[in-house]
Amino acid sequence: MKAILIARVSTEEQREAGNSLPAQIERLKRYCQNRNFEILHIYSFDESAYSDDRTEFDSIINQILEQKEKIAVCCDKVDRLSRNVFDKRVSLLYERALDDRLELHFTSEGQVISSRVSAAEKFQFGISLGLAKYYSDAISDNVKRAQEEKLRKGEWVSKAPYGYLNVKNEKGDTDIIVDDYTAQIIKKIFELYATKAFSIDLLTEKLKNDYGIKWPRSYVAKVLSNPFYHGTMLVKGNTYPHKYPPLISKELFDEVQAVKRGFKKQPFQFAGQPYIYRGLMRCGDCGLAITPEKHKGYVYYHCTQYNGKHGAKWFREETITQELGNVFKSLQMPDDVLEQTISTLETLHKDKVEFHANQHDKLSKEQRSLTKMMDNLYIDKLKGRITESEYDKFYQTFRDQLDEITTSLDRLQDAEDNYYITTKLLLEVSNQAFDVFMSSEVEKKRMLIKLVLQNLTITGDKIVWDAHSPFREIIKCSDRLLWRS
Secondary structure, eight states, X not given: OEEEEEEEEOGGGTTOGGGSHHHHHHHHHHHHHHTTOEEEEEEEEEOOSSSSOOHHHHHHHHHHHTOSSOEEEEESSHHHHOSOTTOHHHHHHHHHHHTTSEEEEEGGGTEEESTTOOHHHHHHHHHHHHHHHHHHHHHHHHHHHHHHHHHHXXXXXXXXXXXXXXXXXXXXXXXXXXXXXXXXHHHHHHHHHHTTOOXXXXXXXXXXXXXXXXXXXXXXXXXXXXGGGGTEEEETTEEEEOSSOOSSOHHHHHHHHHHHHHHHTSOOTTTTSOOTTTTTEEEXXXXXXXXXXXXXXXXXXXXXXXXXXXXXXXXXXXXXXXXXXXXXXXXXXXHHHHHXXXXXXXXXXXXXXXXXXXXXXXXXXXXXXXXXXXXXXXXXXXXXXXXHHHHHHXXXXXXHHHHHHHHHHHHHHHHHHHHHHHHHHHHHHHHHHHHHHHHSOHHHHHHHHHHHEEXXXXXXXXXXXXXXXXXXXXXXXXXXXXXXX
16 A cells, blocks of 8 residues: 655644654654555645644645545654644545545554544544644643733733844843834834824835835834833733833823824825925815915915805915914024023922922832732732633723823923923024024924914915914014013
């Protein structure tokens, strides 16, 4: 009789020398030699026998079924064939063996399935399949428990996201560290999107032009939705704090999610066009968006008057730029006022340090207390003191409280570190706003408008606007030539 030999290992079994592919093949060859079987084909492959998707095994099954004469299919053990009692492939081979169209030989277990198989041998075969499935289920349970323990300790169980690197530590274990270069790109992506001046398409294009990164827009959207970057792992709908340095604050992440939700409410089919004021202005008479059009090399902005004619004016892009340039020019402060303001900020900053330290200590104690409670909760689950559903309920409650404390700590740290620096930078930006606006490309112009101005409208023949605080106060002082102490 001719024979087809099948040897298989899965990833977790490759380190077992006695279960390796060469060892299995050698045993199968000796078995065929002792029974005078002519070896027709030898198949060896690395594939899980528990999964439904078994591409290599399906190819082997097809070749077995194509044989015109009765053959012997030889495996080392039943679990080399399958670890799933519901595997239709095994059922197909089993039925063919009972119909005397082939024989199944499991060499190390001494089992032969043929048309002459007894009831006891059928029972033994079923038991072997059941044990094989139990073995896989046990491995799966162990892996799940190990992964859950890793997640509880704040360890990521998959490939590190962009901005981080997988490395081997001194013990030879896999660890994750921040990749300084790509981490800065991630920060930039979040910061730019939070300005509302960039759609996903514009952000994708900027990554390509500035960094040579060719990501599809879907991947950019995925990055912007990944909570890993602010310190939280999301696994199968559950969140876990991780131990790695966050790249952005929770506040910035939440701000980006709010911007994403806002973008979804608006049509952006023209978001990629290089018009400075597209999507930034509305008609003050009817509320429709102001539309740009290009005629004879010039860009004009106007209301479509779709809801009814009201004598809407057309504005050249250069005219709008000149008027808004005057707004940014009014942000400039006299040198003596700027110096006095910065000096006052330095004094105020020193007074805040003690208050921040006390708040930080209080929040840190609450954080440590909640972390200890979560550890005790996990131990209670392991010892069966609480059910799985009770654990999930209490864990999520503690997790939400811990997230609130972490966010408060982030804000406190940002306030402590950046109160003086950010405010000083803001004042310097105000003084340079006019020069930056008039000399920058489209993207920077849009970012500056979003930062300083709001509610831009064309009402009649006028461009109307409002300014965000504190720019509103600076403009008021400039208009009145009144600078407060």
